[in-house]
Amino acid sequence: MSDVLRRLGYAALVIVLVTFGVSLLLSFAPGSVAQIVLGEEATPENIAVLERELGLDRPLFVQYFDWLWHAVQGDLGTSPITGRSVTQSIAERLPVTLEIAALALIISLSAAVVLAVLSATAPNSILDRGINAVTSVLLSVPTFVAGPLLIFLFAITIKGFPALGWTSIETGLGPNLRAAFLPALAAGLVEIASFHRVLRADLISTLREDFVAAARAKGMGRGYVLFRHAFRPSSFSLLTVSGLSLARLIGGTIIVEALFVLPGLGQLITQSIAQRDVVTVQGVVAFIAIVFVLINTLVDIGYGLIDPRVRRAPRVQRSPKATSKKEAAA
Amino acid sequence: AGGDTAASSGEPAGEPVSGGTLRALELAQPSGFDPVQVFSSTSMPITFTALYGQFLVPDTKTGQYDCGLCKSFTTTDQGATWEVVTREGLTFSDGTPFNAAAIKYNWDRMKDPKFGSASAGIANQIDHIEVVDEQTAKVVMAVPTPGFKGLMPIYSLQWIASPTALEKGQAEFNKNPIGAGPFLFDNWVPNGTLKLKKNPGYYDAPKPYLDALEIQGVSDNAQRLNALISGQADTILNSEASIFAEGESAGFKKVEYQFNGGVGLMLNNAKAPFNDVRARQALAYALDLNSLSDSITRGYPSAPKTLFTEGSPLYEDIPLATHDPDKAQKLFDELAAEGKPVNFSYTVFPGNGQLVFDALQSQLQKYKNVTVTPDQRDTSQQGVVGTKGDYQALTSSMAFVDPGSRLWGQLHGSAERTNYSRFNDPETSAALDAGFSDDPAKQKEQYKIVQERLSELHPYILYTAYLSGLLTTDKVHGAVVYGYTSPAAADLWLQP
Amino acid sequence: MAGSGSAHLRGDAAVLSVENLEVEYHTAGGSFKAVAGVSFDLLPGETLGIVGESGCGKSTTGRAVLRLDPIANGHVRFRDETIETASHQRMRELRRDMQMIFQDPVSSLNPRRLVKDIITEGLAIGGQGAKERAAVVPELLEQVGLPPERFAEMSPRQLSGGQAQRVAIGRALAVRPGLLICDEPVSALDVSVQAQILNLLEDLKSKYDLTIVFIAHDLGVVRSFSDKVLVMYLGKTCEFGDSVEVYERPAHPYTRGLLDSVPSPEVEGGFVGPALQGDLPSPLNPPSGCRFRARCPMSQDKCAVDEPAMREVRPGQYAACHFPLV
Amino acid sequence: MTAGAIPRELGVENAERMAVATPQVSLPRKRLSILVVFSYVWIALIVLLAVVAPILPIAAYDQSVGAPRQAPKFGELNTLLGTDQVGRSLLSRVIYGAQVSLVVGAVAGLSGAALGTVLGLLAGYFRKGTDWVITLIADVLLSFPVLVLLLAITAIFSPSIPVLVVGLAIAGTPTFMRLARANTMAWTSREFVRAARNMGASSTRILIREILPNVVPSLAAYMPLVIAALIVAEGSLSFLGLGVPPPTPSWGGLISSGAVDLRTAPYMVFVPATVLFLTVFALNQGGEHLRHRFDRNLQD
């Protein structure tokens, strides 16, 4: 229990530091939201009035703690640019970003698992080397190159998928998935490579373990041993990496969202930074930090699901080898 | 005054047919629909004419403005006061009356710095508004503004929203904006698709023809075309020559309108080096505007040769600039010898800015005693740079439909806040003032002076035409493009 | 057993005297005392063997004496110095006089340094210049039986386990310590190499007049190498005495069980006595009273209540047991 | 030989087999794979070209060499890879672009690595409070999406190479910090650290002499991977229009400005994209290779 509290406290600290950091950063940026709102024809007096109206003439600390005070109560404030509640803006855009990120993760995980199993069953074979070459290629194609290429291929040449825009799930799952597929693929391609890499390496080393030999020595088939005995203990690093990558995908959908014109968090934050809309930026950043913490927690829970050894408090006596290996994996 | 003739689509298509849903892509995404929040005349015309209708409708034949939602919009004292009369019985879609009080409410709101309207500048030219009677509002200007009516289509003063709805606050309003336009708000996800449905109570029946509109804003030109090609849209707004060409070759219909004037380098006349007219002239001589334009428009050069397009009644064959490298070099050398070398920075904004800079830089590289360096800013400063005069050269547009409003504001010596180039030439100012004449001949004469002065003094070096238009599938008709706020949503229809 | 008490300490003559040493570890599962009240001392030139099953706290004891693990309680005296209260600075100096040799020879050598640098590391820390150090390298290597010309420039990866252990010994002896703590120095080595190292240690011991704490789980090795032996169980002491006598006539049932578990090919069935039942309990919640009682064939009610203290059962032989085998 | 000892019988066939039949075993390939060789050659080539760019017989990167938008064609060197919208040589721009991409990637990578390593060493060695604070910093930086951080930084300072380097270095720091911390913890638990402490070594000495030399190789093996990631990050920024100021070329900038013409002049994207791809690919391959060679000592 106290452990849970400590974790929560730590997470809160991280979130406060992140949001304060971003508001501090943006306070150094030239230009102000009032200027943006008022546009070209603004007079300095108008700007001053608006800034007072928005409370931007107060010291940074006061502004920040005011924001924090409201944020703690669940009110992330209102964007001076759009006049919309930030909570609501996030709520509107979250499904898009979340779906893209989750779909990207699903696509890349499933591809990577299949490839890694193929690779690991015959390390250094022609097949393995072929797969490695393919994933190395994927690893080296950044999203901003993959995106236009996918659009060119699948939207313009083949016309199978929309080139841009979002169809919400209310319209129907089919159109929704069609709209999400290309962006998710563009974001997920790079991840396939890293997932494949860690899973392959772990599978290969697990397959060399005594317990795999022991299971084989019982007369169990190769496939059975691979999936029943070897797969779960090999998926630690995969879990760590996919947690990191999900966090990265959620924070980094900026490029895909820009490429495919998706109404997601990435767009929101890019726009808000450009418009010096600190309130929205803080809200989104806080939110991403929360998601990050959440993903970390999920990953920790995931470890427990994958491996009964970490479910309960770690045993006192652990062979030093096992400990150091875990450490390295983490 | 007059502009170019309008371009329109689907002439031989016959009578308009009702029904259907049109999917359109505009140039930008709205961040809200409260008129104080927007500045939307060329980037989101369909959205806003759909919600709020057209307050004034330009007559493309005469270049004059007819009344749309208003009954009359007149001045009798050279723009010192304006009388705006609304239509009898006209209501907003929530049933509240569209009357003089509603106009006063909306325009007063524009002036209120609390709302931070982007049109506050023009609204502030209004001193106050008197509600004369239910239908009539008297607009008293701070200084006589003869071009006020012409400015209307550019600014968001033209979007009149229901005061009752606005009273509920911006957030509420954006969830259900209420105007008196041809379409009603259906649903909207910010950055997503805006859905609108037909307003059965629209004053100008049988318009609108469409049952529904689905509008999305996409700022990237190429992506908009991609979407059209991949069948995601029926029509896209466009302002780029190369995209028009590509779209046409992909089998789409083009509807294109060219503004007078164009887009180009705005030189800061109040700051070295361009406070010296020779520096501006040297630059104008030095640049091969067609090749500059070719680079920027990706192979469809359109550097305007003259201030007015050939179809305009005010057209004169006075070239805006001539390419003469030798003269340019001489002037550069001369200035350098005087210790005033032409070393300037070009302010680069995200978007096309970098390309313009590259083109500029690679051309000037061939000359001696001139250098250009980039001054990168982010979008947030786009508005500030001009107002503050914090630049040497900057890409800006000097595009207009009728010269009275926009050109006056940009070039007149006493148009302080909107004259970003700080150009102050008494001769030009006098001619602009005199240009507000009702006599076409006198007008033409005065604007000839303006054109002569411009080709002599070069406050702007225009390198590309300012286009506005549409690419559509064969089915889309009724798209008339004539400058700001076009096409109007009410006119569009779909061939079943 | 599993008792405390310091009846077996021999007073001021000892070079090293450890009294009621306690070391506590904090883990995610909770805190526990890996060493829970251990006392022993060494006379000059003596070798003390510490035996016990894995996890009973042998290494921890060795490290705590050097304060490489924090001392939670108890006293450690080396010559005239009180270890547990010595300043950091003083401790750094003192440690040079008390060296340690570790179980895993390979991991105790820095893989990124050469043998000649490793073996003179103590001298470098002591402030000797590069020239002086280079001069002593051959001597140091030779004394541990490694031909200098071949080994000086080698990296630890190229060494076999036995060679690595020789380097580790050489490094420890380079600073001329008075006390040497050997933490299972041969258990990672093959039998054939183990004998080489044991003989080497035996040689060096007489040559440098070393006082040695010798930790091992191989009972045969401990017996042949040490004068006195201390038997530990779950962080506590069971028995202390002359090594030959303790092996011949163990007084503590645990010592007896340990000795009976040593395979002996000469007897039918392979073992001389009955087996000990059960496993080592978790140190997180050790049994009350005598920690050994759960596995003890002769445990009685008293054992669950009272913790036995070390007491003399025979002249010079001490055991922490309510019912010693006498 | 004793009289009592008689040779064990082995069947005749077995005796024969003993002479010949030993198993044939293939050895793991020791040779560098062709891809790795290619990768090193490519990296060397790119670095070399970037360094000697000024003395190469190519046009300046900001000089127009002919008509705009020429497709690649053999013949003249400058138009070998085509020209851009302004008529500048893509070959020259790609080569000079390498300067930016490599400098930004390498300098940011190295400084991020240096900072991260120092912090990671301290955290992993001293643990407790130091570890807590440093891990907190890492977590804070990690929960900032990299691009958001960079967007914020470029909002403050207008983009320039130093700003990019600083931004990317900050972005790269937590990764190294975590790596260095994990490595340090693993090495600190080794007996040789204890042995050094037992020799009277100070913490500084242990950190610098004992642990650092072991941590650095495995971190260095990650460098190419990180540099590759940073080159991509710089590309993404340029793609968003926040890269190095014009007319200085960078690969990301070239791809971004070409992307608009993807349909009509695809080579404008393909040329820089291929170079970027090959470089990132080569760095990744090289990194993997180095990691296999140097990161292993963690395991054994």
Next chain:
Amino acid sequence: MSDRALLEVTDLHAYIGSPRGVVKAVDGVSFTLQHGEALGVVGESGSGKSVMARAVMGLMPARSGRTGQVLFQGRELLTMKPKELQEVWGKQIAMVFQDPGRSLSPVVRVERQLTEGMRRHLGISRTEANSRALDLLREVGVPDPERRLRAYPHELSGGMRQRVMIAVALACEPDLLIADEPTTALDVTIQRQVLDLLRRVQTQRRMSLVLISHDLHVVAGRTDRTAVMYAGRIAEIGSSRTVFQDPHHRYTHALLSATPTIHHERHAPLNVIPGSLPSPTHPPAGCRFAPRCAAASQECTQAQPPMLQFSDDLDAACIHPVNTKEGELVGR
């Protein structure tokens, strides 16, 4: 079949490709194992014991090769197809590995690890397999077997895990159990328990046993015959009592006298074997122990000494044998 040995290994070679070259881990090993017999295999680390066991089973790593003959109940195992081998594994030959912590799947409950083999080989139902698993756990002396069935390996102590491993190996009543250093990772007291257990089940079930260890003392007291391996070859093989008390091979002898026992005189120097194990990739020609052997002659370094029969129950590959009984060295 009863007159035939259960397992006949003839001239077995098992090589493994490694980055440093071909490791000649097992290089010409021959022995036979009778029904119900317990054979001990001893040798120092790296002498090829594990590889030999795995080569007999057919569980070799990638990049490896085997030649020779492994006849199990008259069937050649070396050339057997994987499918057939799977029928032999677990059902007829079972194996227990060195480190009980590493040879049980960490993420699979004891129950499944015990029953999956039975269900595969014996085709019995889940409930039946479960009740047999309970019986097995009881047999190997695991207290509270119902609870242990639901446990994960990490929840068991080392000794308990090794018992479970033995139960797993016994599940399908194999004819041969190969135990590769089953007690090396355990403490003496636990080692003792496990060794007793192995001995008990072996005699009760009349099963054949190959017990591998690096400690001659462990093997000698509890097997019928013992083979001493050195650098991939068998140096000496014979009845356990003879090998331990009257070894003929120089290596066996040296090994025994280098081991301090409870009877060793305090502080007396131990007999040492100079040098270290030969390189597994480039072993010396001739007798592999020759470079470390005090009695080595020219002859020893030239040809591999043949296996010589010294008595009914002892063979050794040594041409300068020791005879400890008479206290004198034979030969030279």
